[in-house]
Amino acid sequence: MAEGPVNVVLGAGGRTGLECVKRLVDVSDIPTRAVVRDPSKLESILAKSAKLQIVKGDVGNEASLREVLKGARGVIFAAAGRGYWSAADVDFKGVERAAAVCKEVGAQRLVLVSSMLVTKKNWLNPVRLLLNNIRWGLMDNKLKGEDALRASGQPYTVVRPSGLASGLPGDVTFVTGQGDTMAAGSTINRADLAAVCAEALTNPGARNVTFEIVAREGAPPGGYEAQLKSMWASLQQDA
Ligand SMILES: NC(=O)c1ccc[n+]([C@@H]2O[C@H](COP(=O)([O-])OP(=O)(O)OC[C@H]3O[C@@H](n4cnc5c(N)ncnc54)[C@H](OP(=O)(O)O)[C@@H]3O)[C@@H](O)[C@H]2O)c1
Structure with missing residues (x-):
């Protein structure tokens, strides 16, 4: 596998992962490595591009992660x-492995x-209870994953979206929160979430931050792209 620096998307065959790959290929100055269990x-x-690598990988396997994360700058x-x-x-x-x-x-x-x-303060929220049973312990394990990342010493950003929807990116205003106190019910398009994730890879204000995010219709006065740069100013680093 070609050495980096590269941005790597794990789970690139998923709906959000694919949007992350597309966004990074568009905006990043370094290549993007899309990691998927079945490259086909x-x-x-x-589309084939010098800025895109599609490789086989599995987050369930540490050796596979070592291979696909060679030269990774942002993941x-x-x-x-x-x-x-x-x-x-x-x-x-x-x-935890990643x-x-x-x-x-x-x-x-x-x-x-x-x-x-995801947090325990929403333990009895009916949506959390449902999600925890759609796949066994889903929300509990997502929280354990977050905790492992925060404790790992690896610089990170934890993005907690509301319900995910499909659709074109842009023409929305992001509303963020911290502490997992935002009301459920709103949505965010996966393509908009991908733009936020891509920006979080390099924006200094996103370092070691955990936050919730929803999208409201209509871009803010400064425009969509400017908001991606500035939205971090209101967020606190994790203690
Ligand atoms: N759906 C919602 O409304 C909602 C709301 C809030 C948060 N979220 C969270 O947002 C995230 C993205 O959701 P999504 O709906 O876009 O995801 P998705 O379409 O379900 O994609 C997830 C991808 O993960 C991949 N995957 C599974 N096991 C893997 C492994 N061992 N190694 C590598 N890749 C593996 C799958 O790959 P294959 O293609 O190989 O099967 C799948 O394509 C998830 O964490 C989800 O829980 C979702």
Whole structure:
């Protein structure tokens, strides 16, 4: 595998992961490595580009992570388990493994796509209860993954979106919160979430920050792209 520096998207075959790849190929000055369990899934969707590498990888396997994270500068973790019992291995241990390998290779930032309502203060929220049972312990394992990342010593950003939707990016205003106190019910397009994740890879204000995010219709007065740069000013670093 070509050495870096590269940005790496883990879970690139997923709906958010794919949007992250597209955004990074558009805006980043370094190549993007899309990591997917079956590369043929992406090879037919994404146009060939010198700025894009599609490689086979699995967050369930440390040796595989060592291989795909060679030369990684920024890493987005957008993988999520498939199958009823998958959350412990992917959403928790997968994040823990990725954080350890990112630290080993000296990645500058690991951005984790987590979820609103993940914390224990929302223990009895009906949506959290439901999600925890759609896949066994999903939200509990997502929180364990977040905790492992925060404790790892690897510079990170934890992004907790509301419900995810499809659609074109742009023409929205982001509303952020911290402490997992935002009301559930709003949505954010995966393409807009991807733009936020891509910006978090390099923006100094995103370093070691955990936050919730939703999108409201209509771009802010300064415009969509400017908001991606400035939105971090209102967020506090984790203690
Ligand atoms: N859906 C919502 O409304 C919502 C709300 C808040 C937060 N979230 C969170 O947002 C994140 C992204 O969600 P999404 O709906 O965009 O995801 P998604 O489409 O379900 O994609 C997840 C991807 O993870 C990949 N994956 C599974 N196990 C893997 C492994 N061991 N190694 C590498 N990749 C693996 C799968 O790859 P394959 O293609 O190989 O199967 C799948 O494509 C998830 O963490 C989700 O929990 C979702």
